[in-house]
Amino acid sequence: MTADQGSVGAEPGVRFRKRTVRDLELAAGTPVLVRADFNVPLVDGLITDERRIRAALPTIEYLREHGARLVLCSHLGRPKGPDPKTSLRPVAERLSELLGSEVVLARDVAGPDSRRAVEQAAPGDVVLLENLRWEPGETANDPAFAQRLAALARAYVNDAFGAAHRAHASTAGVCAFLRPAVAGFLLEREVTTLERLLEDPPRPFVVVLGGAKVTDKIKLIERFLELADELLIGGAMCFAFFRAQGHATGASLVEEEGVELARRVLERAGGTPCELVLPRDLVVGDRFAADAERRELDGVDVPDGWMGLDIGPQTAREYAERVKRAGCVFWNGPLGAFELEPFAVGTRALAEAVAEAPGRTVVGGGDSAAALVAFGLDTRVDHVSTGGGAALELLEGRKLPGVEALDDA
Ligand SMILES: Nc1ncnc2c1ncn2[C@@H]1O[C@H](COP(=O)(O)OP(=O)(O)O)[C@@H](O)[C@H]1O
Ligand SMILES: O=C(OP(=O)(O)O)[C@H](O)COP(=O)(O)O
Numbered sequence: 001m002t003a004d005q006g007s008v009g010a011e012p013g014v015r016f017r018k019r020t021v022r023d024l025e026l027a028a029g030t031p032v033l034v035r036a037d038f039n040v041p042l043v044d045g046l047i048t049d050e051r052r053i054r055a056a057l058p059t060i061e062y063l064r065e066h067g068a069r070l071v072l073c074s075h076l077g078r079p080k081g082p083d084p085k086t087s088l089r090p091v092a093e094r095l096s097e098l099l100g101s102e103v104v105l106a107r108d109v110a111g112p113d114s115r116r117a118v119e120q121a122a123p124g125d126v127v128l129l130e131n132l133r134w135e136p137g138e139t140a141n142d143p144a145f146a147q148r149l150a151a152l153a154r155a156y157v158n159d160a161f162g163a164a165h166r167a168h169a170s171t172a173g174v175c176a177f178l179r180p181a182v183a184g185f186l187l188e189r190e191v192t193t194l195e196r197l198l199e200d201p202p203r204p205f206v207v208v209l210g211g212a213k214v215t216d217k218i219k220l221i222e223r224f225l226e227l228a229d230e231l232l233i234g235g236a237m238c239f240a241f242f243r244a245q246g247h248a249t250g251a252s253l254v255e256e257e258g259v260e261l262a263r264r265v266l267e268r269a270g271g272t273p274c275e276l277v278l279p280r281d282l283v284v285g286d287r288f289a290a291d292a293e294r295r296e297l298d299g300v301d302v303p304d305g306w307m308g309l310d311i312g313p314q315t316a317r318e319y320a321e322r323v324k325r326a327g328c329v330f331w332n333g334p335l336g337a338f339e340l341e342p343f344a345v346g347t348r349a350l351a352e353a354v355a356e357a358p359g360r361t362v363v364g365g366g367d368s369a370a371a372l373v374a375f376g377l378d379t380r381v382d383h384v385s386t387g388g389g390a391a392l393e394l395l396e397g398r399k400l401p402g403v404e405a406l407d408d409a
Helices: 051-055 057-065 089-099 112-120 143-150 185-199 214-227 238-244 256-269 313-325 345-356 367-374 389-395
Strands: 031-035 069-073 103-105 126-128 155-158 181-183 205-209 230-233 275-277 282-285 294-297 307-311 328-332 360-363
Touching (some): 051 089, 057 069, 057 089, 057 185, 089 103, 112 126, 181 185, 185 360, 205 214, 205 313, 214 230, 214 328, 214 389, 230 313, 238 256, 307 313, 307 345, 313 345, 328 345, 328 389, 345 360, 345 367, 360 367
Parallel strands (some): 031 069, 031 155, 069 126, 103 126, 205 230, 230 275
Antiparallel strands (some): 282 294, 282 307
16 A cells, blocks of 8 residues: 555554564764665675665664664675675665765674774664675674674674574574663564554455476465464465366476475365455467467366466456455565566566455565565555565464574563
8 A cells, every 4th residue: 555664663553572673772972883784786896676775774873863873784785705695885885875974884794894884873873794604603603692782782782584484693693792782663664564454454355376396385374374363375386286286287397395384275265254265277388488489278287398487367357356455464475487578477467466455465575575576566555575585484373483483672
């Protein structure tokens, strides 16, 4: 419906169990270590999607206004050690522009240059450490590295929702050495928005799941069969269901391991309050390519030599209608091979329906968020999560180490 990416605070009606930046008592110049998720996509050194940087601004601005010295840190990519290609310099430059003041990029990760930069910073200044993953102690959650990070500041704020499912030195280990340890506004918003889907969703609650693999999403499917009113399935994942039902799947991407899981889901769905909905028609191609021959099938039996690459027009219309009637919609995973223009129609129709839906709309990160951005519709959804894996783990009911480590409210 409308964008709330800039809004801060817990989702109304949901209590956040952790202390937040609002609970910090900050004297002028207090150094605060802020873990953000600036893991943004880069092409030739240029940031192609800056939503994660913008989403961190409310916490950064709040701390600056309260006179803190900010010590920002993040990972970028999965480097095995220091590598200029994964430097946070492009992030420091973009953040400087967005804040309208210089962000000093330290040359190391909590080493002598970081310490010097923090010492020289004035109240309201921002220092960004280099890529946390240049240090092996980060992913190993090494206490010695966590202690080095902690020594840079007198309070810790975690605002890195996208990395909250990682038990790393900067997301979890550091809290053993640095208190208070509180959540930033983004982390609070993400957790409470997603938890509300599990606790008290406006009804009817319609969930749309797509993507490649049933095995990736099986826990989510099982959870939503108990919680949602309607569960609409799309993407290559539906071929495991069709195979389990005995339909021909041609050359479609079928995950063998997923077929048995899909069979179990189909058996269980009858005994739940949720309506499980599969596509009624499909678009097929003669190969996985943008210039493939494209055909619309009136049904779901895929002929030999063809592969299902999108939901068909009847299914797209039906899913759009269900989404528009929903009190609340959660969408994760594209409904077809949306990177290939001829097979993006179903995913685009769903994205448009989510944008137009009058109910509450929440989109998980990953490819569905990328699709929304590509279609220019991301600002018309109530909440687009900045986390892919983190959002799914939270919705599966798993505890996020980056949240658990913080001070209880
Ligand atoms: N019918 C299909 N055939 C082949 N690939 C598909 C099909 N539907 C979706 N995909 C692919 O699935 C990928 C996304 O799957 P996944 O990573 O599970 O989603 P997400 O990142 O949203 O969780 C996309 O690259 C998309 O091209
Ligand atoms: O981009 C991220 O994950 P996501 O693609 O699941 O949203 C996070 O920054 C976590 O990165 P990681 O999966 O390398 O730990």
